[in-house]
Amino acid sequence: MTRRSLSILLALGSLASAEIDFAHQVVPILREHCAKCHMEDNRKAGLSMNTLESLLEGSENGPIVEPGKADDSLFIEVLLSDDKSDRMPPKGDRLPPADIEILRQWINEGMKWEPGFTFGKDAYEPPLKPRRPELPPIVDGRSHPVDRIIDLHLTSNKITHPPALDDASFLRRASLDLTGLLPSPSEIESFAADQDPDKRAKRIATLLADDTAYADHWISFWNDLLRNDYQGTGYIDGGRTQITAWLYQALRSNKPYDQFARELLAPPTPDSAGFINGIQWRGTVNASQTREVQFSQSISQTFLGLNMKCASCHDSFVDRWKLDEAYGLAAIFSDHPIEIARCDKPTGRIAKPSWIFPELGNIDPAAPKPERLKQLAALMTHPDNGRFTRTIVNRLWQRLMGRGIVHPVDAMDTEPWNEDLLDHLATQFTDDGYDLRKALAHIATSAIYQSQAIITEDPAKAAEFRGPVAKRLTAEQFVDAVWSLTGTAPAQPHQAVAAARSNTGSTNLQAKWIWSYPTASASSPANEKITLGTEFDLTEIPASARAVYIADNDGILYLNGKEISRTQGDPAAREANLTGLRPGKNHLIVVATNGGATPNPAGFVFEAHLTFPNKESLVLTSNASWKWTSNIPGPDGTFSTPPGNWQPAAEVQNQAVWNAFAASLHPGPASTNTASFTRASLVPADLLMRALGRPNREQIVSMRPDNVTTLEAIDLANGNQLAQLLKRGATTLASNNPNTASLIDDLFLRALTRPPAPAEKSALLAAIGPQASPQSVEDLLWMILLLPEFQFVR
């Protein structure tokens, strides 16, 4: 049997009893043939087909169709008629019989209509250009522009202004919102003591001036929005590439958002190219998921809060976007002419590179791709593109206030609850030079931000703005808090950024990942153990010799017959000092073992920077010049008999597979900045973080789940990962704080930014006793961490 007959068989199997699909089968026919006279504002002969109701109402001569009665209907009759006086459509070709059959069947099946669907115009069309609203008068001395707008909103909706937030709560909220960290006891104390009336604005400025803390926190927001830090096979297949180093640096340096967007849309270097490259899926994919169409969807969602997903299959039923517009964007990115597919079926039409707001200009379809991308970047960040700025300020507002001015934040086609507020924030943002930190400061310095969170009954119904809404801690905020309260943060970030943190320049690893054979990066037997080695000559002993390396999974480094470092378990970045170097020949070997219970990727990477007294330097890197042997040296790192089977090591294929790990290596001279603590955002997601909502990132995520689910609660109640962290932390805390009362005070202050209330303290003291055991400290930590007061930023 041939393939052809099989597919026919399958097609019959699925068609036989299929019901007509209104959205995919009926809408296109009606739109193509009836729109000119009977849709939107057109009602020739009194007939409007905008809605099912209007269609059933019929024309000025009465009903034209009834559900279930196709053959009795005037509707079908005029479609079939050849009589020039009453046939429909009156001019042009007759409808294809197959289309008429679809309509007939649809009528006979009861004329199912997509609920809420209309061929009429959507009621709300957001403006394109920026607008500078006039600010309402100042009320109660609240002169901040945001407050002037909010005060008018509240009074005109008869809503009482929420009470002001106390200092401590403000400090906790601002610290978590802006840097993701809890305030320290000394910060709490000095803030409370500060008599400066301007201390809140100053505190906001200080928080935002901490480049590292700001970048460590906001990188999660951007990773979600740019689907960065994705670990799937898109990498193996050459699609998605990391932009972590670029992103981290952009956040640290507070790159203006227009430039930020331009570098993502028209990457000047490969460092920021990962976003538009999208994910290359292995095998064939639906036409709406090719990398070109992903581009169309991703740039629309991320920068404009628009949903181009519907329109990448067919003209959208829920908003104004058309298939051709989705493909117009896709064609900007495409390396070759692309054919428009409708619902995964080719249409025969070739997409023309074009921009969705031609009022601002358009793309030259004849220009080469890099030029087209530059034109797109310029149009996206065009000063008159108010939708670009409104989208980002709305996202920032949602992060700080708990709910967007347009909500959900990716539905920027829908009406904001206050246009003036959105427009003000957007124009202020442009005035401030597209400065993201200033935009955050602008919101955070308002009295409304510094108000108590409102009590929500049902967030689903909270369309009306009454004040800030409490936000759930993100997975990263929670894990950071646990690590800082218990002192259990990992020693080094596994990922990204070490170089950017210490500003020592190069983030590029020169070393190559190696193993005994090139396919080790795809799969290598569990527990495969090999020895890798290299020899090098030195004329003198260097003044400093620092190495970074990763062995997946275990490795022991021997220099001139002495162990200098070892690593075990996770493929984590390690630093080592090359102690024992000597003039003349040196030999460095590593016994590397692949971990796991089943075959998995294996690799080793090493880079050392040697600086000599005369300031000259030498870089040693793992590469194909290394040798390997299956012989394993003794525990002192020497072979009883020199192995005769040294063979050239192989640079492994798909070096990019290791990017996530390699990014954590910070080659170059040692950093002097050892104070920054490793943040959850900078290490690969583990099961605890996944459980708490850190996404996989194969999709863009603009809002994380804000409820704690039962499955998460189970994880938090008995998951060993959290339990082990608490256990480790509790042991230290218990030995450092023999006095339960002061320990309780300290933990409450650090976790909740307030002392315990008498009832809380007495309940805890009664249960724990005056001398806390490690176990009771562990339980105390757990109880505090799981308090709703802790879990939410209020």
Next chain:
Amino acid sequence: MSFSNNIPEPTSRRHFLQALSASSLAALMSGAPRLRAEEPVKHPAAKADCCILLWMGGGMAAPEMFDPKAYQPFQKGLPIEKVLSTFPAINTSLDGVKISEGLPEIAKIMDRATLIRSHVQPDLGTILHSRHQYHWHTGYVPPQTVAAPHIGAWMARILGPRNPVMPAFINIGQRLEGVGESEELKAFTTAGFFGAEFGPFNLPFPDEAARSVKPPDGMDAGRFANRYQLYRKLVDANPRRDFMSDHQQESMLRAMDNAHRLLQSKDKAAFDLTEENKSVLDAYGDTRFGRGCLLARRLAEAGARFIEVTTEYVPFVHWDTHESGHDTVARLKKEIDRPIAQLIRDLEQRDMLDRTLVIIASEFSRDMMMEGAPGSEARDQATAKSDTLEEPKHYGLHRHFTGGSSVLMFGGGTKKGHVHGATADERPLVAIKDPVTITDLHATIFTAMGISPKAVYDIEKRPFYATEDGKGTPVQSIFA
């Protein structure tokens, strides 16, 4: 233990939704899915209350299992195109229906089975197991523009657990970290846009399942209970309690309560295999899959709604035979034959089988020659390539085949002793009679469970159906 006495059945679905709604309300906020209220979906009457999916991850070769073809013993130098099946066929308790040698226990219970021999999957180009598994488990071909829910999550979302204390959707035997394609496995082992509340409770190691519902290591039950009691006291003593008595706080506290209800309930014993005596443990066999089947039975008894037990997908391991297929399948048969049969017998003995749908399935079949479907240009991924049989590693079905595979079902209202569809007896071994697509198979499973294949939720203003575009049609002829 009697099935019906043990499980408090909800009086109505509405009752269940109310019980669930507390924690899921927040999920309704913003971009979260919304039931399309204007479009009433009529659910069919349920034939089954519980669904157990026994997943042969990696591609179970139908000709080596439930759809044997001409047997070809190993013969050095034989052209591989001569090989259809590497095992002889054996008779079963169902007259005229043979299955492959090495499944003696399943052969004995075939008279209670419905066997679909014409399950077909689309050819997605170069095979990536996890993409086909995503398709099979969600009904949608990846990548999707929204996160598609697993079929277990649909059941959790619409039906909830049978016993409110139990997680509705339990996933046994699959590690999600430290194995190949783990990101891709995670992509469908999820409730997707329904939100984590309806996601899987993952138990990769059945023997350790009890640990997932016990206090953390080193904490006894008393201390665990005291901790929670003190926690509640602390919540009540919170000076800001009244300022925060809102939806968010209450839903979190409810989640904590639900969690502790399970962790302190009698029902959690269902997770503990040490409560079974040795003869039962022996009957299920000392393998992760065997123990998984036993665990599934206990969880079904305790009131879970959907349970998946997998032989575990690990690239190139188990059913994913790129070489030495014959030997590997012989080993796997030993591993699954007794536990599957024992599970069916146990369910039967407990009067549970009629209301429990058990499905044995895989993402596609395998063939000696053909990669994908006939005409496919998919890359040949066999690792021991040879045009003739030279050594045992060449002997086995080493290509991924999507043109015809088998699904074995028991209980849940299906016919007892029934074969649906057929594949050709000569290569290509494609389905030649009554093909069943993933969409229609899901429609069948959902229908058995009392869920309309047209059940629909709104996500990003797009209707998202239980079966692709709401088009799944149940294979009614397999129901008794």
